[in-house]
Structure formats: C-alpha cells, structure tokens
Amino acid sequence: xxxxxxxxxxxxxxxxxxxxxxxxxxxxxxxxxxxxxxxxxxxxxxxxxxxxxxxxxxxxxxxxxxxxxxxxxxxxxxx
Amino acid sequence: xxxxxxxxxxxxxxxxxxxxxxxxxxxxxxxxxxxxxxxxxxxxxxxxxxxxxxxxxxxxxxxxxxxxxxxxxxxxxxxxxxxxxxxxxxxxxxxxxxxxxxxxxxxxxxxxxxxxxxxxxxxxxxxxxxxxxxxxxxxxx
Numbered sequence: 001x002x003x004x005x006x007x008x009x010x011x012x013x014x015x016x017x018x019x020x021x022x023x024x025x026x027x028x029x030x031x032x033x034x035x036x037x038x039x040x041x042x043x044x045x046x047x048x049x050x051x052x053x054x055x056x057x058x059x060x061x062x063x064x065x066x067x068x069x070x071x072x073x074x075x076x077x078x079x
Numbered sequence: 080x081x082x083x084x085x086x087x088x089x090x091x092x093x094x095x096x097x098x099x100x101x102x103x104x105x106x107x108x109x110x111x112x113x114x115x116x117x118x119x120x121x122x123x124x125x126x127x128x129x130x131x132x133x134x135x136x137x138x139x140x141x142x143x144x145x146x147x148x149x150x151x152x153x154x155x156x157x158x159x160x161x162x163x164x165x166x167x168x169x170x171x172x173x174x175x176x177x178x179x180x181x182x183x184x185x186x187x188x189x190x191x192x193x194x195x196x197x198x199x200x201x202x203x204x205x206x207x208x209x210x211x212x213x214x215x216x217x218x219x220x
C-alpha cells in the first residue's frame with residue numbers, strides 16, 4: 001500500500017520535503033506512520049502533531065488505506 | 080428574505096496584498112448598523128527580536144474548510160451577522176495585513192463579538208503557519 005505524507009512548516013523543514021510517497025503495510029495507523037517518520041527524522045519530535053487523512057482530522061488509531069493523503073500538521077500559528 | 084450569513088464568497092486565502100475595504104464591502108448591507116473590521120498586521124518585533132519579515136504557509140484545502148466552518152458557526156451564534164475573512168500567504172513585510180475579518184450586524188455588540196470570535200477561532204483552528212524571519216535566522220512560530 002502506498003500513501004502520500006504531506007508535511008507543513010516546521011515539519012517539512014525538519015524532513016526537507018513537503019510530500020513523501022511512503023509504502024505501508026495493510027492496517028497501518030496514522031500513529032504508526034508518525035512513529036516511523038520520527039524514527040527517521042528525530043527533529044519532528046519538537047512539536048506535537050495533528051494529523052489529517054484526506055483533509056479530515058484523524059487520530060493516532062485511524063487506519064490508512066491505499067492512496068490516502070496523510071498530513072501531519074504542527075501547532076497552527078495563523079492570524 | 081431570511082438574513083442568512085454569507086459564507087466567504089471571496090477567496091479565503093490569497094498571496095496578493097489584502098484589501099480591507101473589499102472585505103468590508105462583502106458584509107455591508109442595509110440592515111447592518113455596525114461593521115467591525117479586524118486586521119492582523121505584521122509588526123516589527125516579537126519576543127524582543129527585530130522581525131525582518133514574515134512568511135505564512137497554509138494547508139489550503141483544510142484552511143479554506145476551517146475558515147468556512149468558522150463563518151458558519153458565527154452565523155449560528157449570531158443569526159443576523161455576516162462574516163468574511165481572508166488570510167494572506169507567502170512573504171509579508173512589516174505593516175502589511177496578514178488577515179482581514181469583517182463582521183456586520185444590526186447592532187454593534189454582536190458585530191464586535193462575531194469579529195472577535197472569528198479571529199480567535201482562526202488562530203486556534205485554521206491550518207496556517209507563520210515563520211518569523213530575523214536578521215540572524217528564522218523560526219516557525
């Protein structure tokens with residue numbers, strides 16, 4: 001299964017990318033995907049993430065499916 | 080005709096300089112005795128450091144949906160209010176507006192309240208991020 005990870009702001013800076021194509025096993029959760037990213041890019045630990053799957057907020061235990069857009073968002077600071 | 084809130088008809092996000100007058104005109108109507116306009120403006124210092132400029136980034140799809148949801152919620156809380164909000168992305172210089180929110184209502188109490196609600200909700204919920212750039216570095220806020 002493949003998902004697209006979307007990264008923004010401090011997270012995209014930490015990883016050096018705004019989009020990643022990631023192969024994941026069936027049943028992978030948002031939380032497991034995040035944990036994997038953090039293990040590869042420890043600077044991601046700096047801020048607590050929010051997650052969204054296909055532009056809808058998701059939780060750690062949300063299961064991702066093939067083709068999903070999974071966004072990890074640092075704390076927002078608009079305005 | 081029922082006085083329904085106007086969802087943001089103008090772009091919720093733009094990289095172009097903001098036009099507060101245009102946002103105000105979106106909510107003006109004969110029944111509105113009060114119009115409140117809030118502008119968030121780039122200031123020259125933050126936590127003691129001199130700011131050179133700001134950069135704003137948005138998760139466009141979710142930010143537009145979140146802003147539309149705020150407008151809808153304001154319409155539910157203040158049924159005769161109309162609200163419009165626009166946030167700018169990209170590079171902003173000192174003195175430029177990053178966000179303009181206009182709220183109209185027959186009465187000023189509700190116009191103030193709806194406008195205040197909208198900026199507070201935006202700052203808490205909308206997927207937009209600010210990066211401060213100083214003379215000697217930068218940081219996402």
